[in-house]
Amino acid sequence: KRKPMIGLQPEGDVDWSTYRGVLVVVEQRGGRAKPVSWQLLGQASRLAAKLEAPVMALVMGSNVSHLAQEAIYRGADRVYLCDSPELENYRTRPYSRVCLHVIRTYKPEIVLMGATYTGRDLAGAIATHLPTGLTADSTQLEVDDERLLLASRPAFSEKMLATILCKQFKPQMATARAGVFEALPRDESRTGEIIPVPPQIKPEDIAVEVLEFLEATGKVNLEDADVIVAGGRGLGGPAGFRLLEELAAELGGVVGASRAAVDLGWISHDHQVGQTGTTVRPKLYFAIGISGAVQHVVGMQNSTYIVAINKDPQAPIFKIANYGIVGDLFHIVPAITETLRRR
Ligand code: FAD
Secondary structure (H helix, E strand, O other): OEOOOEOOEOOOOEOHHHOOOEEEEEOEEOOEEOHHHHHHHHHHHHHHHHHOOOEEEEEEEOOOHHHHHHHHHOOOOEEEEEEOHHHOOOOHHHHHHHHHHHHHHHOOOEEEEEOOHHHHHHHHHHHHHOOOOEEEEEOEEEEOOOOOEEEEEEEOOOOEEEEEOOOOOOOEEEEEOOOOOOOOOOOOOOOOEEEEOOOOOOHHHOOOOOOOOOOOOOOOOOOOOOEEEEEOHHHOOOOHHHHHHHHHHHHOOEEEEOHHHHHOOOOOHHHEEOOOOEOOOOOEEEEEOOOOOHHHHOOOOOOOEEEEEEOOOOOOHHHHOOEEEEOOHHHHHHHHHHHHHHO
């Protein structure tokens, strides 16, 4: 039992021991879940095993019941499902009302969401209403012997890793970066419980009506890509990225970049991989003309296969690469693209 801070929670002793388990809020669009949701379910399973507590998932949206079963295959023991036409498009109030209802009714001790635009918005709205603490943009999530969530995130211009605890209140909440945690292998033999949750929507919640949803074009989606062909200063200029685009097109992948290439204005920041860019976890990552600075490596080291192409045999990138090609990228990259085209 911990005495809550006056003014934030009801005065008097609150028995936080009734809060148990780890809840992951599954983010989806158009019935397709964001990979970060399954990655968080993987990490939630690891935390819940230490806590000897259940793994829960919350699925919200319209025509999303298939995702409830999918969440069980991905590690959930229990899924709260709110499937309603009013939830077709994300809006803060209707979505946060469902979340608040589930949290207040089923009392998870930890709530996790992706640090996406939606996750950041929703987590903040919920945390203020409960109210409890929230660690945003975590890159490490552990639990200690006192069942406290240790959520760590880069701080002070990424120079430090801060570990943040919410000692007084439950649930302990965190958003976490995509690509950092590993999803469990999909297991169709897993079974679990699906609990329908009614939409908690009130007329005043529908302050904004979404008439049409248009996906932004031209923006690269590194987080969801299976193949990333990334280039750095070794490309020598923006024209070098054309070679990478051709290779990426053959592999059905997208183009990434080091910060050096972005800072030089050769490619836009949404392509940047690394500590101050996007953390990625593709099946195949090409690092071309990239030296392998630690700030780049932290953003891509969890890729399944890393192929490095660099003319310097001592480049640090070769220490983490599964396959290394020492040589001039301007000869090697077109040769790989041409070979793939001929197949
Ligand atoms: P370089 O280190 O200059 O490497 C270029 C490489 O290309 C060399 O290894 C060279 O041998 C090779 N090369 C040159 N010509 C050829 C050729 N013809 N064929 C083959 N190989 C060739 N960096 C990031 O990438 N992402 C981040 O998010 C990030 N965040 C940062 C945050 C902070 C707080 C700080 C201080 C730095 C950050 N950096 C980040 C910068 C990082 O430290 C490096 O400066 C950067 O990653 C270097 O980019 P690069 O590998 O493209 O360039």
